[in-house]
Amino acid sequence: MAQHTLDTIKRMEEQFVDRIAENMRTYGVSTTVGRVLGIIYMNRKPMTLEALSDETGMSKTRMSQVVREMLSLNVAHKVFEKGVRKDLYDVEKDYYQTFISIFVANWQAVIAKNRAVGKRIQNEVRRFMEGEADNLSADEMEQLNHLLKETEQWLHYYKWLDDLVDFFESGDVFHHVPKPD
CATH class of the missing domain: 1.10.10.10 (Winged helix-like DNA-binding domain superfamily/Winged helix DNA-binding domain)
Known part of the structure; x- marks a missing residue:
């Protein structure tokens, strides 16, 4: 050549x-x-x-x-x-598998970290509410209950992301978005 x-x-x-x-x-x-x-x-x-x-x-x-x-x-x-x-x-060598591997690895780390944060906040709020129940105003209780609801939604969201990661990792994604021939 x-x-x-x-x-x-x-x-x-x-x-x-x-x-x-x-x-x-x-x-x-x-x-x-x-x-x-x-x-x-x-x-x-x-x-x-x-x-x-x-x-x-x-x-x-x-x-x-x-x-x-x-x-x-x-x-x-x-x-x-x-x-x-x-x-x-x-x-x-499979570009699709490379993408899935990276997607899964990155999101599994994000999910684990954020679930731990959500559970920690939830536990902290509950302990605070139990320990301070007699000293909290109605507005403060409402704020704390709102925070509990937010953390619950947060945890549901990361459960959904975990399901999405499983959808990719299992290969089920290709039943809905097929690879071109």
Whole structure:
């Protein structure tokens, strides 16, 4: 292949990697994770931390952190290749599954955190109301009861979000919004 053709292909692949990186930011994931994801896609085969470090110019320590994040998001996985002694990492090739994995990981964390906050506030309000019942005015009781209702709605909302996450994670979403052929 002529050098011009190779350069053109490389430039187009870099544009593709840049788009993946930008998309990851939209999904609430660092562009660094997106770049590494795109680089492995374009490599078309698993890569070592060393190869990824060379490709990105990042230290192996930083690359290890990025790969761990990708593993926790379920968009990368360690693979075995006979005769290769270093760890190899590959990425999910199905764009739909990549989106679902990121969506699920991000929202599960948000849901868990906000449910805990809602329950903590609810318990705090109830304890306060029980301990101070004799000292509270009608307006103060009304405010506290309103806060309890708000936290109840808050918890219902996060239950709904949890159900939505399950809808994606189970693949049921594709029965309602099918993948194109």
